[in-house]
Amino acid sequence: MKIIKFGGSSIANYENIQKVFSIVEQKSGKEAFALVFSAFGGVTEQLLQCANIAQQSEESYHTILQELEKRHLEIAKKLVPVQQQSTALTFVKVRFNELGDLFHGIYLIKECSNRTMDYVLSFGERLSNFILAAGLQAKGISTTYVDARDLVKTDGRFGHAKVNFKSTNKLIQSYFEKHEGIKVITGFIGSTDKGETTTVGRSGSDYTASIFAAALGAEQVEIWTDVSGVMTADPRLVYTAFTIPQLSYNEAMELSHFGAKVVFPATMQPAMKEDIPIYIKNTFKPEEEGTRISKESGEGKIIKGISSMDNISILNVQGPGLVEVVGVSQRFFGTLANNGINIILISQASSEHSICVAIASKDASRAKSVIEEEFRYEIQSGEMAEIEVVPDMAVIAVVGENMQHNPGASGRMFQALGRNNVNVAAIAQGSSELNISAVITQADLQKALNALHEAFFLSDYKVLHVFLVGVGLIGKALTKMINNQLGKLQEENMLDIQIHGMANSRYMKFHEDGFDLATVGPPDENDEPMDMGKFIGTMTEMNFSNSVFVDCTASQDVADIYEQILDSKVGIVTPNKKANSGPLDTYKKLKKLAGQRGVRFFYETNVAAGLPVINTLQDLMLSGDHVHRIEAVLSGSMNYIFSELEKGMPFSEVVAQAKEKGYTEPDPRDDLSGMDVARKILILGREAGQDLHFEDVDIQSMVPEDCEDAASVPEFFEKLQKHDGHFQQLLDEAKAKGEKLRFMATLENGKAKVGLNSLDSEHPFYTLKGSDNMILFTTERYNDFPMIVRGPGAGADVTAAGVFADIIRLGNYSR
Ligand SMILES: NC(=O)C1=CN([C@@H]2O[C@H](COP(=O)(O)OP(=O)(O)OC[C@H]3O[C@@H](n4cnc5c(N)ncnc54)[C@H](OP(=O)(O)O)[C@@H]3O)[C@@H](O)[C@H]2O)C=CC1
Numbered sequence: 001m002k003i004i005k006f007g008g009s010s011i012a013n014y015e016n017i018q019k020v021f022s023i024v025e026q027k028s029g030k031e032a033f034a035l036v037f038s039a040f041g042g043v044t045e046q047l048l049q050c051a052n053i054a055q056q057s058e059e060s061y062h063t064i065l066q067e068l069e070k071r072h073l074e075i076a077k078k079l080v081p082v083q084q085q086s087t088a089l090t091f092v093k094v095r096f097n098e099l100g101d102l103f104h105g106i107y108l109i110k111e112c113s114n115r116t117m118d119y120v121l122s123f124g125e126r127l128s129n130f131i132l133a134a135g136l137q138a139k140g141i142s143t144t145y146v147d148a149r150d151l152v153k154t155d156g157r158f159g160h161a162k163v164n165f166k167s168t169n170k171l172i173q174s175y176f177e178k179h180e181g182i183k184v185i186t187g188f189i190g191s192t193d194k195g196e197t198t199t200v201g202r203s204g205s206d207y208t209a210s211i212f213a214a215a216l217g218a219e220q221v222e223i224w225t226d227v228s229g230v231m232t233a234d235p236r237l238v239y240t241a242f243t244i245p246q247l248s249y250n251e252a253m254e255l256s257h258f259g260a261k262v263v264f265p266a267t268m269q270p271a272m273k274e275d276i277p278i279y280i281k282n283t284f285k286p287e288e289e290g291t292r293i294s295k296e297s298g299e300g301k302i303i304k305g306i307s308s309m310d311n312i313s314i315l316n317v318q319g320p321g322l323v324e325v326v327g328v329s330q331r332f333f334g335t336l337a338n339n340g341i342n343i344i345l346i347s348q349a350s351s352e353h354s355i356c357v358a359i360a361s362k363d364a365s366r367a368k369s370v371i372e373e374e375f376r377y378e379i380q381s382g383e384m385a386e387i388e389v390v391p392d393m394a395v396i397a398v399v400g401e402n403m404q405h406n407p408g409a410s411g412r413m414f415q416a417l418g419r420n421n422v423n424v425a426a427i428a429q430g431s432s433e434l435n436i437s438a439v440i441t442q443a444d445l446q447k448a449l450n451a452l453h454e455a456f457f458l459s460d461y462k463v464l465h466v467f468l469v470g471v472g473l474i475g476k477a478l479t480k481m482i483n484n485q486l487g488k489l490q491e492e493n494m495l496d497i498q499i500h501g502m503a504n505s506r507y508m509k510f511h512e513d514g515f516d517l518a519t520v521g522p523p524d525e526n527d528e529p530m531d532m533g534k535f536i537g538t539m540t541e542m543n544f545s546n547s548v549f550v551d552c553t554a555s556q557d558v559a560d561i562y563e564q565i566l567d568s569k570v571g572i573v574t575p576n577k578k579a580n581s582g583p584l585d586t587y588k589k590l591k592k593l594a595g596q597r598g599v600r601f602f603y604e605t606n607v608a609a610g611l612p613v614i615n616t617l618q619d620l621m622l623s624g625d626h627v628h629r630i631e632a633v634l635s636g637s638m639n640y641i642f643s644e645l646e647k648g649m650p651f652s653e654v655v656a657q658a659k660e661k662g663y664t665e666p667d668p669r670d671d672l673s674g675m676d677v678a679r680k681i682l683i684l685g686r687e688a689g690q691d692l693h694f695e696d697v698d699i700q701s702m703v704p705e706d707c708e709d710a711a712s713v714p715e716f717f718e719k720l721q722k723h724d725g726h727f728q729q730l731l732d733e734a735k736a737k738g739e740k741l742r743f744m745a746t747l748e749n750g751k752a753k754v755g756l757n758s759l760d761s762e763h764p765f766y767t768l769k770g771s772d773n774m775i776l777f778t779t780e781r782y783n784d785f786p787m788i789v790r791g792p793g794a795g796a797d798v799t800a801a802g803v804f805a806d807i808i809r810l811g812n813y814s815r
């Protein structure tokens, strides 16, 4: 025998009922079962509403009542063929006449006692079960309508009556022995020995199912609802949450206590006592396995689920008056209890200097004043500090029996929270080791849930939440590249990348679920005007775990906010060299801050685009090498310009071509002036451990004087044409000596030099072509022959690929 219960949402309308009937039809004839139905979805609330309106002596309850009657009649007419309708329709009409009289009475006396309210509410289940029993009968399934008031005997605590299991079990057993057919049992209701109607409290129909299952020694209880079981976390807050296949009763109780509202703990008690498994199934996806709740926790992850409660306040009591004074806790907790204030979590340090409890925010100010009153003398004498209330908090809990005697769960929990900048205000763990709870700021709740979910369930799967500033050449190429690679990353590397914010210098836009990268373009006039403060504010508000700020601008203003970003524990990836080539103090501060906050600051593309230069140098340094000399071609555009010049084109045209190919900086004067290369050699020097300042770099500019102050890039190109002859002459002179022009950077003995050189065929840079870069590291280990990195050092794709690689690396670090 199985007891199968369908909740209100499963029978909210005719279409849903058809789904329920098809589930019942499939079982009918194959297995023994009894059915328990709630009221049709929303009916209990409407009955309650009618009673409350009538109680206020308002007549508008009539309208709701008429609608309710119409709804019940319509469902009955649809489910039962005309020839067999009369019994069902009469039942409905008689019940609504009774209800009409009942509400009129409430209306007249302006009062609805708990006893009357239980009677009012009982109509919901009585009506739905009678109609559904008739509907199934019409389908050829033999049913018997059971009014549970005849079998479930309770005390007279109306609203949450206590079941008398002894008499109830006897009545149920004898009824089932005597009656044939599939019983269709009204959930939620019972009656006292005097025959007064009672209700058995929250999730009462589940409880009814559990009571019948226990009385009959059923093999299982099935609770059919509109979700596919108990999930690992609230799916509205954690998109990657999934159904937990197996839970122990204790785990289910812990999870439901903290917000997983699929099963209400008390309803499990009768089934749990008899060791009867409870299955949670989805009426709308019956093929899904659902959750089995039984004595066994089952194999699996170290935790089963993560749950939470919001609208929490912390109440802090502290002071020397607490230390080694027996009875303080008793007074504290006694006062709260005497005032009906429920305590959700307790934490007391072993120093006994403070006690902290989490309570519902609605109780906070009352709790403060009753505690202040209780400890008035201690507060006045300074033995106890003022009572502190911290509002807007949430409790988050990881739950699972496998945590017992299994070290590592709390470590993983707090590491995940810390890494995502979630501050923990209080902690509690019972010796049962079934639940570790932490109190955090409510604003961090979603981030914390996701961080924990990732840490415990998806440690192999990671979602990176990107906020991209700069959607020009590199930013666009990056977006396209991520989109092309996403499927593979998700499948093979368990990595998902979502871009939630995008900005250029004029506009910005955001998408909570992440932009569709296949179609997204840069923000434009249809979006919000760009405001850097607001951009960061929105990123912080979205508060994702694993957020990454990607700067694909060449802007100093953007670089100036890195400190703020790292400070808020968000990692940064950037090809923008401004931050690392600015004041030495800033460079050092950013690196230190990233370390202190435990976040990553990656900038491989600051030098030689996607070539592995910075990482290589960092590895050399970490492994104890010392850099003696760096000799390099560090500008893709300059190398392109001077190697293409050899083909006979005018200098100004080659520069324009380099810009078109995406090799130059947004303003090519940054390349020609040597500034870009100076920044790169400065960054390399700093990475090599040298305290270099910009003034330490000797720069030879290639920008003709009159081009320097051209108001715009097009004007600069116009002016540059006048100097084509000068550059042709430089080339001719080199050619005459059998040499080539290369724009080089060197660093030796703390001095850096950047400029144009004429090199003979023996020099390693002689053979460089196009946008090639080449870096020779002469170090203590690579002394006789330098370590060489060579390859294309500029261009949209190679740079975007380098930025992309940094983003992935950042994701891997936080696994
Ligand atoms: N090209 C290459 O080969 C390489 C480039 N890099 C670096 O990549 C970075 C980007 O270069 P690239 O894509 O070519 O430059 P682009 O000029 O094509 O794009 C720059 C983007 O940054 C935006 N932007 C500029 N200032 C701001 C600001 N203050 N706030 C918000 N957005 C801003 C621009 O917006 P708007 O359109 O509104 O002006 C534009 O979207 C540079 O730092 C460059 O040094 C690094 C290695 C190689």
Ligand SMILES: N[C@@H](CC=O)C(=O)O
Residues within 6 Å of the ligand: 606, 608, 609, 634, 635, 636, 637, 638, 663, 664, 665, 671, 676, 793, 794, 795
């Ligand atoms: N403009 C640079 C590319 C980015 O660093 C170059 O020419 O190398």
